[in-house]
Amino acid sequence: MPVLETTDLTIRFGGLTAVLDLNIYLEAGELVGLIGPNGAGKTTVFNMLTGVYKPSAGTINFCGETLCSAQHAMLPSLISMKGIARTFQNIRLFKELSVLDNVKIAFHQHVKYSLATSFFHTGRYAAEEKEIEKKAIELLQLFDLDNKQNEQAKNLPYGEQRRLEIARALATNPKLLLLDEPAASMNPQETQNLMELIRFIREKFDLTILLIEHDMSLVMGVCERIYVLDYGKVIAQGTPAEIRANPKVIEAYLGGENIA
Amino acid sequence: MTLGQQILQQLINGISLGSVYALIALGYTMVYGIIRLINFAHGEVFMIGAFVGYFIITLFKLPFILALIFAMIFCALLGIFMERLAYKPLRDAPRIAALMTAVGLSIFFQNLMVYLKWIGASPKAFPRVIEITRFEVIENVYLTSDKILTLGVALVLMLALQYVVHKTKMGKAMRAVSQDKDAAQLMGINVDSTISFTFALGSALAAAGGILYAVSYGKIIYNMGTMPGLKAFVSAVLGGIGSIPGAVAGGMLLGITENAVSAAGMSMLRDAVAFAILILILLIKPTGIFGKNTREKV
Numbered sequence: 001m002p003v004l005e006t007t008d009l010t011i012r013f014g015g016l017t018a019v020l021d022l023n024i025y026l027e028a029g030e031l032v033g034l035i036g037p038n039g040a041g042k043t044t045v046f047n048m049l050t051g052v053y054k055p056s057a058g059t060i061n062f063c064g065e066t067l068c069s070a071q072h073a074m075l076p077s078l079i080s081m082k083g084i085a086r087t088f089q090n091i092r093l094f095k096e097l098s099v100l101d102n103v104k105i106a107f108h109q110h111v112k113y114s115l116a117t118s119f120f121h122t123g124r125y126a127a128e129e130k131e132i133e134k135k136a137i138e139l140l141q142l143f144d145l146d147n148k149q150n151e152q153a154k155n156l157p158y159g160e161q162r163r164l165e166i167a168r169a170l171a172t173n174p175k176l177l178l179l180d181e182p183a184a185s186m187n188p189q190e191t192q193n194l195m196e197l198i199r200f201i202r203e204k205f206d207l208t209i210l211l212i213e214h215d216m217s218l219v220m221g222v223c224e225r226i227y228v229l230d231y232g233k234v235i236a237q238g239t240p241a242e243i244r245a246n247p248k249v250i251e252a253y254l255g256g257e258n259i260a
Numbered sequence: 261m262t263l264g265q266q267i268l269q270q271l272i273n274g275i276s277l278g279s280v281y282a283l284i285a286l287g288y289t290m291v292y293g294i295i296r297l298i299n300f301a302h303g304e305v306f307m308i309g310a311f312v313g314y315f316i317i318t319l320f321k322l323p324f325i326l327a328l329i330f331a332m333i334f335c336a337l338l339g340i341f342m343e344r345l346a347y348k349p350l351r352d353a354p355r356i357a358a359l360m361t362a363v364g365l366s367i368f369f370q371n372l373m374v375y376l377k378w379i380g381a382s383p384k385a386f387p388r389v390i391e392i393t394r395f396e397v398i399e400n401v402y403l404t405s406d407k408i409l410t411l412g413v414a415l416v417l418m419l420a421l422q423y424v425v426h427k428t429k430m431g432k433a434m435r436a437v438s439q440d441k442d443a444a445q446l447m448g449i450n451v452d453s454t455i456s457f458t459f460a461l462g463s464a465l466a467a468a469g470g471i472l473y474a475v476s477y478g479k480i481i482y483n484m485g486t487m488p489g490l491k492a493f494v495s496a497v498l499g500g501i502g503s504i505p506g507a508v509a510g511g512m513l514l515g516i517t518e519n520a521v522s523a524a525g526m527s528m529l530r531d532a533v534a535f536a537i538l539i540l541i542l543l544i545k546p547t548g549i550f551g552k553n554t555r556e557k558v
Contacts, residue, residue: 050446080448092443094436105436108429109448172448 001064003028003176003208004049009058011048018044019232022058026176031202031209033223035216035243037252041232042212043089046178049210050086051076063175081109085174087165089181089212095154099145099164102153103136106171136171142204143167143197159190163197170201176208177201183215191215195222220244228252265400270523271516272397276407276476278515279414283469284492285499285507286421287462293438293502294458297347297358301365302466303489305342308369309335309467310386310474310484311379317387324389328413328471332464339463340456348452366489373482383481386474410472417468418508421461425504430457438502487531491518494538500551509549 002025009022019041026032034042047053049060051067051074059069062082067074074082094102140146143163148156153164162182169177179198183191195218202209213219219226220240228236228243230252236243243249261269284306291299312331316322322330346365350358374381390409394402425431433454436444445451473488474480495514499506514534521533541548 052442052446075450076442076445077448077450080446086446088443092440094439094443096439097435101432101435105432105444105449106447108432168447 002026002061003030003063004210005061006049007059007061009045009048009060010056011044011053012056017232019048019055019229022229022232022234024227024234024237026208026210028208029202029206031198031211031222031224033219033226033240034210034212034229035214035219035226036229040229042229043180044232045229046086046180046212049079049178050084051079077109080172083173083175084178085169085172085176086178087162087169087180087182089184091158091161091165093153093161093165093168095152097153098150099140099153099156100133100136100149102164102168103139103171104132106168107132107136110173139167139171142201159186162186162194166197166201170205174205174207176210179209179211179213181212181214183213183218186215188217191218194218198222261400265398266523268398269401270519272401272403272407274516274519275512276410276515277519278495278512279411280469280473280476280511281488281492281495281515282508282511283414283417283465283472284488285495285511286418286504287466288493288496289499289501289504289507290434290458290462292496293504294434294455295347295351295358296355298362298493298501299347299462300359300362300489300493301342301369302462303485303487303492304366304369305335305338305463305485306466306470306473306489306492307373307480307482307485308338309463309470310480311373311470312467313471313474314384314386314480317389324475327389328468331467331471335467336460336464339459342463343456343459348455366485370482370485379482381482383479386478386480388478389475406476410476413468413472417465421465421504424461430454434458491534494534496548497538498541498548500548503548503550506548506550513549 005025006022009019010017011019022045024032024034034045036042044053048055048068054073055068057070060067062079062084065082067079067082094105097105137146137149140149143166145160145164145167148160153161156164166179166182182198183194186194198209198211199222201207211219211223223240226238226240226243227234228246228249235248235252236246238246284302287302287305288299291297291302309331312334313327316327316330317324342365346361347358350361373379390405393405395404397403425434433444433449434457436447436449437451437454441451444454469488469492470485473484491514492511495510496507497510498513499508499510514537517537518530518534521527521530545551
């Protein structure tokens with residue numbers, strides 16, 4: 001059974017059909033790329049998968065459960081609890097909070113204690129707080145950010161903010177991780193490191209990953225399968241080698257022969 | 261009475277009044293921080309809090325502290341109710357729509373109070389909950405028991421708020437939502453309940469402010485929330501709207517300034533000075549004392 005499967009997923013904004021009849025699936029442990037020219041609808045797909053947008057038609061199944069269909073749509077916070085996490089194209093950390101708090105907030109949502117418990121400082125609360133802090137620091141260590149845990153997130157250099165965003169997403173304990181242009185504005189060396197990092201976290205956290213990216217060296221380098229989206233429709237799918245040779249993809253990216 | 265003693269006495273009076281402003285201002289600033297709305301009905305929550313306290317003390321003969329707690333709980337629920345009914349449907353509407361709704365709610369609550377037979381338009385005497393005794397702090401400088409009560413309760417509540425916002429899961433969720441609503445919900449934070457919680461917290465503090473105000477002034481009336489509500493709004497802007505320490509500092513500063521103006525023999529100008537401060541701060545430093553320079557998001 002696939003971890004994620006969409007059936008005829010469609011979304012319209014007024015007269016514009018941003019995504020039409022999208023049928024994609026991800027098997028457990030797969031690393032799949034979603035590519036396409038600007039405005040093809042890639043981020044819109046992420047927004048539907050995370051519940052931020054409600055699809056006009058179609059269904060999303062995640063681990064055997066229907067996240068949304070024509071009848072109902074799950075709240076984004078609930079979808080996060082089910083195990084889908086994402087990062088953003090333009091980094092969206094909690095800028096004014098410390099690096100550690102950014103990660104702790106994500107951990108926190110998965111811990112059950114009431115406000116009253118926290119107020120009266122019962123043993124359980126203190127123990128859980130400690131546990132969260134410990135886990136958060138361990139996670140930051142993996143991303144080489146533990147020495148900056150008390151800095152405000154906005155003061156980190158760009159590359160570290162990207163890493164922190166991934167760390168924060170992992171803190172929600174996801175099964176499926178959606179990465180939205182993780183290599184945006186990185187130099188080739190940084191992209192190379194990122195590639196290793198993505199492979200590493202997939203093994204370490206037992207993840208299935210869906211990746212949007214414009215950097216072809218990254219996509220071709222790490223993805224096992226690729227979907228190509230153009231004008232909201234899947235125009236091609238296959239292995240990196242197949243995609244490279246697909247004339248439709250070349251046309252979508254470079255324009256057809258009939259265009260001067 | 262020397263000048264120094266006079267200044268000290270006015271400072272004490274100012275801080276006592278200021279702590280009430282601060283309690284109300286906290287509600288303004290937290291709600292603004294989380295949904296960018298100036299909740300102009302907040303002064304009415306303050307008024308309703310005072311009335312609830314009044315009825316609990318006079319009808320049920322319960323002690324002050326229980327009246328305070330019940331009024332806070334009542335207003336917390338009122339705050340949640342208000343948000344769900346009036347503001348939530350407008351969350352994606354232009355901000356001016358929610359603002360007009362807030363003004364409308366404020367008028368509605370005042371008139372509702374006049375309409376209710378057992379409340380009406382005439383003022384009611386708030387029962388004496390504490391024997392007024394005077395303590396001489398230093399020569400000629402007095403601290404009265406009602407001021408101690410006001411300061412004590414305000415301080416406890418502010419410390420509790422500080423704890424909730426910085427140490428609890430809900431407080432962390434509040435801060436996350438105020439910074440990025442979408443990212444917060446993708447971390448598993450339920451944005452709706454976080455916003456409700458913020459309204460509940462702010463409204464409970466306003467209720468406490470209402471009762472403390474009623475204790476000091478001895479009477480309550482349906483429109484008692486208007487002026488303190490506006491003053492608290494000025495305090496929140498003065499401190500930097502959206503900032504919790506800012507609301508406290510702004511409230512204190514405004515309380516002290518008002519008392520200084522009165523003490524200088526210009527009590528007619530008290531309110532004028534408060535609003536002159538609002539105009540000045542908007543002209544000179546619109547982000548307030550603790551405010552950050554907010555850039556437009558790209």
